[in-house]
Amino acid sequence: MNTEWMRQVERRAALHGALSDPGRLAVVDLLSRGDASPSELAAELSMPSNLLAHHVNVLVEHGLVERTRSEGDRRRTYLRLLPTELGPFTTALPKPPRVLFICTANSARSHLAVALWRRASTIPAVSAGTHPASAIAPGAVAAAGRHDLDLRDQHPQHLDSVRREDDLVITVCDRAHEEVGLTADVHWSIPDPVPAGTDDAFDLAVAELGRRVGDLAPRLVMS
Template identity: 60%
Template sequence: MKVEQNAAFRQRVAMHAALADAARLRIVDLLALGDLSPSELQAELGMPSNLLSHHLRTLEEAGLVARQRSEADRRRSYIHLVRGRLDHLMPGMEHRARRVLFVCTRNSARSQLAAALWRQASAVPSESAGTHPAGRIAGGALAVAARRGLPLPEVAPQRLDQVQAEGDFVVTVCDNAHEEVPGLQAVHWSIPDPVRVGTPAAFDSAYELLSHRVADLAPRLVAA
């Protein structure tokens, strides 16, 4: 049998070979909802750091996962699935949630945009909050929402401990918030802070990243 060995075919072979290992498939399952640091993966999997490094390197070489530095602690990194690589093999399971709560530090941009995007994508209610709320929503967040036709009410940012309730499915969209509250049982999305940069392009990038993440998660959550 003649098999065409072009680059795309070889990449597919590498992807399937990477996923054929039980530990690596479990890593991909864990990353299906959000981003995890190597130490978080190690704690979840209960495997030695050198073995985890081997599995992560294999997944990276297959183009299935990538990593980026934390904005909060530059010594830390987060692993995430490469979007689009698993369109026909997407892992994960269905989860039930009373409400989705998006959290960042200031509750002025990323969490507000995520909650607004979620309201368009799912019937499960959404809310947002911050660990250290700002006085108002960032102008750049309001501007990008207006450019994209996304309804974003100009409400005062809220504090996490005043908003969080039992049964919430919590998603942190900020490295600082995720690392500041280590006991918070939350899915994490490592989204760069557009307020720090302050340009329309930065807010557009954050909007796109959040839109993709919301689209990936929404089919996995059903109302509790």
């Protein structure tokens, strides 16, 4: 018997076992849309914090979920769904008239997200910032060139001048997500490549944004 194949079978069986509880499956289903803090999950699921902590610990132990520290409020933890042998979770979601990507400065991640989205979906997409910079970061422009992404005619703009009531709002920045009064439909905790300023940092941001866009775009269907 092929021992490597058998190990893979046992691994998949363990993952199915971890997901056999409705509470844990609900957590995974919500995290398949985007990252969330434990308190956000508890509120969404109306679940006691101690029970949620138990479910999260099981999911972390099985390699289904990981914890990351917020770049904004360093005391806050976000939970992120990890790729597994079971493949992506593909629950359909309502199709919005437009997608709005938000980060603090609107100088890198949100612009790259728009460019990636436009390549993956016909749903219109725009970006904005809570405290927009004066220009797109040079590193983002260079990364767009390396990955054949179009940033032409894009520039930083304030959220208040862009947001519409029916937008699907996706924050790609922990600081923006945590600002008082800003409610997002989806959060992607993407590390800011600007402080590092290296090609690798920007390429990692493009790769992670591309993975997230590729997971979400096909799920937005007519309600």
